[in-house]
Amino acid sequence: MGGKIVTITSGKGGVGKTTATANIGVALAQLGKRVVLIDADIGLRNLDVVMGLENRIVYNLVDVAEGRCKLRQAMIKHKLLPDLHLIPASQTRDKSAVSQSDMIQVSDWLRPEVDFVLIDSPAGIERGFRNAIAPADEVLIVTNPEVSAVRDADRIIGLLEAAGKGPGKLVLNRIRQDMVQKGEMLSADDVTDILAIKMIGIVPEDQFVVPASNKGVPVVLNEESRAGLAYHNIARRLNGENVPFLPLEEEDGFLRKLTRLFSGGNQLLKQG
Amino acid sequence: MAGLLERLGLLKRAGRGGSAASAKERLHFVLLHDRIDLSPEELDRMKKEILEVISRYVAVESDRVDFALEHRRRDNLIVAEVPFSKQKTGAGQVGRETG
Ligand SMILES: Nc1ncnc2c1ncn2[C@@H]1O[C@H](COP(=O)(O)OP(=O)(O)O)[C@@H](O)[C@H]1O
Ligand SMILES: [Mg+2]
Numbered sequence: 001m002g003g004k005i006v007t008i009t010s011g012k013g014g015v016g017k018t019t020a021t022a023n024i025g026v027a028l029a030q031l032g033k034r035v036v037l038i039d040a041d042i043g044l045r046n047l048d049v050v051m052g053l054e055n056r057i058v059y060n061l062v063d064v065a066e067g068r069c070k071l072r073q074a075m076i077k078h079k080l081l082p083d084l085h086l087i088p089a090s091q092t093r094d095k096s097a098v099s100q101s102d103m104i105q106v107s108d109w110l111r112p113e114v115d116f117v118l119i120d121s122p123a124g125i126e127r128g129f130r131n132a133i134a135p136a137d138e139v140l141i142v143t144n145p146e147v148s149a150v151r152d153a154d155r156i157i158g159l160l161e162a163a164g165k166g167p168g169k170l171v172l173n174r175i176r177q178d179m180v181q182k183g184e185m186l187s188a189d190d191v192t193d194i195l196a197i198k199m200i201g202i203v204p205e206d207q208f209v210v211p212a213s214n215k216g217v218p219v220v221l222n223e224e225s226r227a228g229l230a231y232h233n234i235a236r237r238l239n240g241e242n243v244p245f246l247p248l249e250e251e252d253g254f255l256r257k258l259t260r261l262f263s264g265g266n267q268l269l270k271q272g
Numbered sequence: 273m274a275g276l277l278e279r280l281g282l283l284k285r286a287g288r289g290g291s292a293a294s295a296k297e298r299l300h301f302v303l304l305h306d307r308i309d310l311s312p313e314e315l316d317r318m319k320k321e322i323l324e325v326i327s328r329y330v331a332v333e334s335d336r337v338d339f340a341l342e343h344r345r346r347d348n349l350i351v352a353e354v355p356f357s358k359q360k361t362g363a364g365q366v367g368r369e370t371g
Contacts, residue, residue, distance in 0.1 A: 147295050147302070154303050183290025190292065194299050 002111035003034070006118050006238065007136035008171075011152025013123030015142050016173040019209060020231065021120040022050045023220040027235030029084035030220075033115040036075065038087045038106070040132040041122040042098055045089035052216025053078065053086050062090040065102040071109050080221075095127045100134035107135035116238070125159055133160065138238075139168035140200060145175050145186040154195055169200035171234065176205045188245075201234035202245060203227050304341040307348055315339075322352060330356035 008021045018041070025037045038061065039047035048054045059074040064087070071087075078084040087106075090097065103119075110117050121132030133139055139160055143153040153170070160166040172188055179185035188202050206227035212219035220228040233243045310318070319339050326332055338353040 147299055150299055151302055151306065154306060158307070180292070183292050186292050186295050190296055194296070194303065 003114040004116055004238075005107045005111070005135045005137045006116060006140060007040075007121055007132050007138075008118060008140045008142060009121035009129060009132060009156060010123055010142045010149070011125065011154075011156045012143070012149045015123075015144050015149050016171075016203070017123070017142050018047050018050050018120050019213065019219075020140070020142050020171055020173065020203070020234075021047060021118050022218045023228070023231035024235050024238065025051075025084060025116075025118050026078075026081065026218045027220045027232045028116050028118075028239065029078070029081040030232075031235060031239060032083075033239065034083045034113070035116045035118065036085045036087060036110050036114050038117060038119045039089035040098070040103070040119050040128065042089045042128065043091065043094045044122065045091045047120050048076075048086060048088045049216060050213050051078065051086055051218065053088075054216070057088050060088045060090045061106070062093050062097045064106060065098045071106065095122070095131070098131055100131050103131050104135045125155065129156075129159075130163075133163060133165050136165055139165050140171050140234075141168045141197075142171045142173055143191070143195075144173055145180075145188075145191060150186070150191055150194060157195060157197060167197045169198050170195060171201045171203065172199060173203045174205045175202055199245070200237050201230055203230040203234075300343045301341075304343055304348055308341060308350075323354070326354055326356075331358055332356050 008017050008024070010017050018039075021037055025035050028035045037047060037051070039045050040061070041047070042062065045060075048057060053076050056076045059069040061074065063069045064071055064074045074087050075085040076088065078086070107117055107119075117135075119132050119136065122128035141153050141156055141160075143149045157167055160168050170192065172191055175188065176185055180187045188199060192199050204226045206219065206225055208219050208222050208225040209227055212222060212225075218231075219225045220231045222228050236243045308315075319337075322339075323332060323334065323337060333355045336353075336355045340351045340353075342349045342351050
């Protein structure tokens with residue numbers, strides 16, 4: 001069987017796909033999984049900077065697709081987690097430089113070597129999106145609790161179903177519980193109700209996310225971060241664990257620290 | 273705790289009338305139209321054809337006809353309200369139940 005190919009996509013841009021890919025990837029590696037991240041956003045690469053690996057790039061996905069290097073040569077090893085690799089996108093080429101069969105080929109090469117391949121998809125519904133979902137065994141759709149983002153997520157869910165990749169699972173990102181309680185933001189229940197697909201994670205709006213990407217250290221490595229815990233839980237669910245949603249992802253403080261202690265994922269890092 | 277209270281419906285009142293409610297309503301509307309994926313012309317033609325069929329059996333009050341897209345639980349519905357005044361003359365064999 002080999003590894004699982006998971007594509008992270010969205011209709012609307014800027015909803016948090018790249019942040020999710022980086023953090024779920026790191027969290028899976030912390031759980032002891034062998035993980036490869038692929039940046040499929042050709043021409044607008046940024047998974048490398050979010051991961052803090054931009055200064056190690058020699059070859060990229062387009063070089064692999066066009067046979068200029070071996071797959072191994074395009075795989076950048078993470079600084080702290082030796083079982084986590086990144087295949088960066090090209091910054092100078094456009095989406096036509098890679099095809100669906102290239103993506104399937106690369107995934108087939110990786111499958112026997114790893115536990116998870118996470119593909120960071122570009123926004124939109126065109127070629128780049130089709131490339132990114134072509135090899136997927138499972139698709140995560142990232143959205144925000146806003147009308148436009150949910151609408152675009154619905155469109156993507158329809159396209160996934162038509163492509164035989166549906167229905168996918170939802171990551172609801174940037175939720176603010178205080179606003180939900182005031183009735184000024186769609187709740188997780190509202191969004192699942194509207195989209196009628198399964199939720200795999202609820203990620204709060206979190207002040208630590210931007211500093212983390214400033215530093216190139218994914219926020220899941222910050223034990224104070226609630227978003228970090230949410231990504232960690234998504235990783236565990238992807239890994240087949242049954243991790244309850246409430247109240248842990250919405251509550252601050254004591255309970256959260258307690259789960260951290262028991263989940264144990266972050267301890268691995270201290271040793272690594 | 274608040275999450276739990278909300279689940280029990282105790283905080284529901286606070287939410288009423290907030291912008292989340294309009295977001296939800298507007299999304300339901302927009303998604304119905306996205307999902308049916310028919311142009312306004314096609315929708316119009318569909319209505320006309322449906323009315324044509326109904327008019328074969330009963331006399332339709334065409335100025336009060338109303339078609340709407342609705343979302344109920346998990347279902348997307350085309351809801352037609354077609355008032356009719358009386359059994360159409362000459363439709364005796366098929367329209368026995370009416371009038
Ligand atoms: N949970 C979050 N809390 C706060 N900021 C976030 C969160 N998720 C994403 N962001 C920010 O939103 C912006 C867009 O995120 P990104 O992952 O690049 O989106 P995408 O890849 O979908 O375009 C970035 O500046 C990122 O730091
Ligand atoms: Mg991105």
